[in-house]
Amino acid sequence: MKKDELLPTKFTSLTDAHLFFDLPEPKHPLVSL
Amino acid sequence: MLSGKIEYGQDYYDFDQGGLLFAAPGQIMGGKGSEDSACSQFSLFIHPDFFLGYPLAKKIKQFGYFSYSIKETLHLSEEEKNTILSIFSFIENELNARIDDFSHDVIISQLELLFNYANRFYKRQFITRKAIGSNLLEKFETLLDAYFKDDLSVEFGLPSVSYFADHLNLSSSYLTDMLRSLTGQSTQQHIHDRLIIEAKQMLSTTDLSVGEVAYALGFEHSQSFSNLFKTKTKISPLEFRRSFN
Numbered sequence: 001m002k003k004d005e006l007l008p009t010k011f012t013s014l015t016d017a018h019l020f021f022d023l024p025e026p027k028h029p030l031v032s033l
Numbered sequence: 034m035l036s037g038k039i040e041y042g043q044d045y046y047d048f049d050q051g052g053l054l055f056a057a058p059g060q061i062m063g064g065k066g067s068e069d070s071a072c073s074q075f076s077l078f079i080h081p082d083f084f085l086g087y088p089l090a091k092k093i094k095q096f097g098y099f100s101y102s103i104k105e106t107l108h109l110s111e112e113e114k115n116t117i118l119s120i121f122s123f124i125e126n127e128l129n130a131r132i133d134d135f136s137h138d139v140i141i142s143q144l145e146l147l148f149n150y151a152n153r154f155y156k157r158q159f160i161t162r163k164a165i166g167s168n169l170l171e172k173f174e175t176l177l178d179a180y181f182k183d184d185l186s187v188e189f190g191l192p193s194v195s196y197f198a199d200h201l202n203l204s205s206s207y208l209t210d211m212l213r214s215l216t217g218q219s220t221q222q223h224i225h226d227r228l229i230i231e232a233k234q235m236l237s238t239t240d241l242s243v244g245e246v247a248y249a250l251g252f253e254h255s256q257s258f259s260n261l262f263k264t265k266t267k268i269s270p271l272e273f274r275r276s277f278n
Contacts, residue, residue, distance in 0.1 A: 014078050021076070028132060030083035031140055033075065033125045 051114040053107040053151060057099040075121055079144065087141050089148075096148050097206035098155055105207040113154050120147045159214035166215050169201060173212065173220075176200055177227050186251030191228075194220045229265045232258070236274045243270045 011017040014026045026032035058081055084090035093099070098107070109117065124143050127136060159166060179185075180192045189196075197220060198205040209220045216223070228250055235246045247258035262270045 014080055017078050026078070027128050028136075030080040031124075031128070032078045033121060033128060 051109045053109055053117060053154070054103060055096070055099045055101065055151070075118075077121065077124070077147075083137075084141070089141055089145050092145070093148065096152060097210045098151060100204055100206040102204045102207070104202075105204060107151060107155055107158055109154065113150075113157075116150055117147065120150070155210070156214060159211055163215070166211050169203075169208075169211060170215055172201055173197055173208070173223070177223070181227070181231050181250075184249075187249060189251070190253065191251040192224050194224070197224075225261060225265060229262065232262060232270065233266075233273065236270055237277045246270065 009020060011020065014029060014032050018024065018026050018032065023032075084093060098105075120143055124140055127139055127143070176197055177192065180196075186192065194205045194209065198208045201208060203211075205220070212218060212220050212223060218226070231250055232246055235241055235249065236243075239246075241249065243259065244255040247255035250258065252258040259270055262268075262273070266273065268276075
């Protein structure tokens with residue numbers, strides 16, 4: 001694998017997605033903006 | 034919703050005027066940032082469970098733009114952008130204010146409004162980009178011609194929507210929605226109509242059996258061919274042939 005190759009990241013929850021994008025914890029577990 | 038430039042594959046996509054991009058669960062998205070790429074965005078994350086028990090859970094499947102690619106992003110006018118931003122603002126206020134018994138219903142209503150507006154704006158985009166669409170229709174027809182002319186149906190079977198979408202460098206959903214807005218018919222309906230034209234030609238000008246015609250068109254089973262033929266023409270392939278004798 002090349003060093004700069006991007007690996008897909010799978011989110012199983014909104015919290016996962018927020019952590020990945022360095023966002024504050026979501027206020028609702030199922031929807032966030 | 035985003036504005037700025039996004040690097041995707043080898044290309045940059047310009048959303049300086051603002052763009053709206055949808056993605057379904059499991060869809061792979063991404064791209065890498067670069068020093069000269071600047072992008073600001075609003076991201077609305079919705080867990081599929083949020084729709085459970087609401088009619089929107091079923092209705093959302095009708096919105097084809099959830100499987101469009103980034104190249105098929107909705108480019109918004111200033112007025113459209115303000116409409117979308119006002120819905121985002123409403124959702125944000127609802128999330129920030131309080132979570133009570135009514136929050137879920139209120140946010141679902143706003144999401145449905147957002148999806149309906151996006152649907153309307155995409156239809157507008159198909160119309161305002163009609164020249165591109167007409168060119169696309171021409172290319173699609175050329176590919177469909179070539180598929181039968183080059184006997185690809187014998188080699189690869191029935192022509193599929195994804196075959197044409199791949200060759201036109203589009204997602205299947207976008208191709209279908211674009212064709213539907215231009216002609217009123219989906220990609221699959223275009224393919225079926227073309228299959229019937231080819232079938233009628235073979236049945237009326239050759240001695241091939243119904244099974245051989247089905248095979249030549251790419252059907253695995255002649256019964257599937259007969260069923261499609263009867264659905265489209267109201268008569269069976271044999272009845273059609275007899276009408277010529």
